[in-house]
Amino acid sequence: MRELGNLWKLRHQNIVQLLGYCYEIKHEVMDFCGKLVPAENIYRCLCFEYMNNRSLDKHLYDEGCGHDWQTRYKIIKGTCEGLKYLHEGLESPMYHLDLKPENILLDKNMVPKIADFGISKLIHIDQTQTATQTYLGTRGYQPPEYIENNLISNKYDIFSLGVVMIRIITGYAGYYRKDSMSSQEFIDLVHENWRKKLQATSGCVSLEAECHQVRRCVEIALDCVQDNRKERPTIGFGNLKKVIRSTESAVNTELL
Template sequence: MATHTSSPLSTLPKNLPASFMKEITDNFSADRQLGKGAFGTVFKGILSNGEVIAVKQLGANSAVSHERQFENEAVNLMAAQHDNIVKLVHYCHETQKKVVEHDRKYVIVDVTETFLCYEYLSNGNLDNYLFGSGKKFDWPERFKIIKGICQGLDFLHNGTGQHIVHMDLKPDNILLDDNMIPKISDFGLSRLFGQEQTRINTQTVVGAFGYLAPEYLYRGEISTQSDIYSLGMLLIQISTGEKNKSNAEDKCGTKFIEQVRQEWTDRKITSMYASLPAGHLQEIKRCIEIGLQCVEVDRKKRLSITEIIDKLNGIR
């Protein structure tokens, strides 16, 4: 498993002023916008030495508060230094007193601006590659991406001494670098568990339709197995090329799972990928099987990330 070997203390992100964030993004120009998600807008930032970084301006109207988003992302990303996890390079958490009008009176309030800066990944997100109109990638590249995502998730679940549950795994949150190495991003919902902790409950259920584990959606139950459910959806889509188009009526993606179970038989895989070598066909079948095991309704029947990696490597 590849990890960054430099000392965490020497690479800790710096707290930079909000004025610096505005300067490097050309005052958050629309031309610099890279994307917009549930937790904020991402802009391209260009440093004085020409280096490009991605600057996320945390959104004010998210279901998760500014403070919570900032704490989730900053703390958990500082703990997760791995080649398959996006790197946090700088941040900004600045509170200033400002005069605003309220009920026809002027009042002084504290206004906090919060930004997170990441390494810039030129190939965008996995959703664009899987379902966009651009270049499609071949099976060996897809298999490499599957393995990379799993290695990143293994590090989150087992590699930091505590358990980090991402809570929002989906194609949009897998970024690709120049060499098509996948990096897990967007930790706005993530939870950090203590060593002895295996699950917690929450009153607030948020996340992407089609990727929500049933026990999380219906009981607010969070565990590493919540991530495994979402990972299963990722594996199925990367392997089949089919898009999970679930909506508010099907938040767990049940219809998509049933469609894959019924349609993606050995015969279909063999006919769809007739030109591929037998070894690649076996890998595709294995990945679909693993994906379907990951999306079992009963979380105890799902594979652990360690078992998934072993199966991908043909060990189990």
């Protein structure tokens, strides 16, 4: 019911579309403390648009294989747009609180749509942070302030977004490479790996422009996973906006 309430008001091209809700009441005789009693079982169902390419976690590959850069960039861009709508496009902001590849669905054109709003929270405009005793999210996508102090804010989703972005760019295991080197070394390594792949790809529109996109996306993703939440960007400010705008003229990408 929480997910139904959260989804009912959402209308955006990068949010999975709720099509309907239905339920069935089934009358049954059940055993209760050794006695047979009449009971009602309620079966509920949410109906969503069909997403041909399933969830993003089925499409995470390292730089050397899988989808080309523009497909990955399209997924990053659309996910950022969907999260921007949740944080800034509603009368009261909504925090997703479980953003991960399994909850990003892909349609037949590989357009990403954020899904699974079962634990999302609507936040009053004057409420920037809150604490909770309820376990939220998924290990590996939770920020340090939540793990240590149960604190949630818009920076919770930003941390999760950073993890997702790195895994889109480098594959599922690529995220852990950053722990064995400096941020600059990680950026240079990913950038060089993508440059080699793009140089070998006949469909590369503009080598330098796409390499620049790769570097900027990795830099921004690392900003998003800063341990100190105050050092992370917000979805509609500064570097995260550049995720969509950094190479506008070079690749002729449709922008926000």
